[in-house]
Amino acid sequence: MRWLFSASRAAANRGSLLDLRLALMPLTDLFASLTEYLHTKVFHDLARHPERPSAFTRQRKLTLPTLIAFMLGNLRMGVQAELDQFFAALARQNILRRCVSEQAFAQARSKLSGDVFAHLNDWLLRQVSDHLPRWHGFRLVAADASHLRFAFSRQ
Known part of the structure; x- marks a missing residue:
């Protein structure tokens, strides 16, 4: 395309x-x-986030690339329903399972820098x-x- x-x-x-x-x-x-x-x-x-230099160093279910991909998606429902659908799609399953909680998402999101999406936008424009x-x-x-x-x- x-x-x-x-x-x-x-x-x-x-x-x-x-x-x-x-x-x-x-x-x-x-x-x-x-x-x-x-x-x-x-x-x-x-x-x-500048105050969390060790964030996203361990291998978790909600890694930094996964978190960014989820946040770039068009969220239309509640966060937990979206998380369940997102992880079911990643696993290519029709059955929804709870892999990541809404609280885990909120905690991971708090570890992000406030400029991450502005930086991604600049990177995409350069590409x-x-x-x-x-x-x-x-x-x-x-x-x-x-x-x-x-x-x-x-x-």
Whole structure:
């Protein structure tokens, strides 16, 4: 699955319309890089709370990469129900089992640095920056507040 757009210089030279093509960075490669990065010592050192330098050193059920993966998920239910579903999915089981309690999650979360997700965001932006289209060296970002309404149809 290709997901980033790149602009063709030849199309830009022909006129004002840019020929947009999908870049060559599949999401699977990005997720593989993220998984690898979450297991590095550099990330562990950045993710630990400054007052808890020995956090996430022991091998527990709720390791740092597992905690981050869980927190990056879209939580829609109660924490315990989400934890049960998450660990069942990790074990590829249909039966929900209590592997980690809500209290264990709260305790592990308290050991995280407050900047861990800002750091992860910066890291992800650096990973994709080579694949982003540039215009005169600038990364183009655009937004508008247009509203689009679709007609309701039962067909």
